[in-house]
Amino acid sequence: MFVLLLLINAQSTVATAFCTVFIKQYNKNMKKLVLLTMMLFAFVGFAVAQQKAEIKFDKVTHNFGRFSEKNPVQECTFTFTNVGQAPLVINQAMATCGCTVPSYPKTPIKPGEKGEIKVTYNGKDKFPGHFKKTITIYTNGTTEITRIYVEGIMEEAK
Numbered sequence: 001m002f003v004l005l006l007l008i009n010a011q012s013t014v015a016t017a018f019c020t021v022f023i024k025q026y027n028k029n030m031k032k033l034v035l036l037t038m039m040l041f042a043f044v045g046f047a048v049a050q051q052k053a054e055i056k057f058d059k060v061t062h063n064f065g066r067f068s069e070k071n072p073v074q075e076c077t078f079t080f081t082n083v084g085q086a087p088l089v090i091n092q093a094m095a096t097c098g099c100t101v102p103s104y105p106k107t108p109i110k111p112g113e114k115g116e117i118k119v120t121y122n123g124k125d126k127f128p129g130h131f132k133k134t135i136t137i138y139t140n141g142t143t144e145i146t147r148i149y150v151e152g153i154m155e156e157a158k
Contacts, residue, residue: 053111053141054084057148064121064152072123077116078148082109084141092138093117099126100133100150119150128156 062076082088087108095102103118119135132151138144 051085053082053086053088053109053139054143055088055090055137055139055141055146056081056083057146060147061149061151062119064150066153066155068157069123069126069128069154070157072126072154074121074123074150074152075118076150077118079114079116080109081114082111082141085111086140087111088115089140090115090117090137091140094136094138095119096134099123100135102135102137104137117148119148121150121152123154126154128154 057078057080059078062078064074064076067074087110089108090104090106093102093104099122101120101122103120105115105117109115117135117137121131121133123131130151130153132149135148135150137146137148139146
């Protein structure tokens with residue numbers, strides 16, 4: 001009887017040892033699998049992050065100079081280039097006040113292509129004198145926010 005109990009106990013010990021080794025090996029493999037998966041996601045994320053759009057303006061300020069309040073509406077165009085590796089999307093263009101209205105392309109600009117943002121300043125019913133307005137451009141580029149400016153001097157009508 002003692003031999004039988006010893007034999008059962010030995011089998012139990014072997015089974016326990018086998019399970020312990022199996023679980024340790026399984027955990028090592030799972031750790032490797034999780035690590036490899038994380039590295040793959042990091043690599044793919046890094047590769048995607050490298051391909052971003054980038055907006056570059058020919059100039060960021062336009063000066064209308066002096067103009068009469070008899071002719072209060074002034075227009076200009078800002079030209080930009082997508083110098084990035086991915087299509088550039090302009091999400092929004094906002095001016096600091098309602099007297100300045102930007103117009104921008106709604107379709108993506110391919111890498112290497114040019115685009116235009118037209119800005120209209122309307123000084124009607126505004127006080128004569130110097131003004132400087134900011135237009136904020138929101139894009140999907142590496143620099144997500146870019147600012148361009150229009151300024152001038154509206155002279156009193158004589």
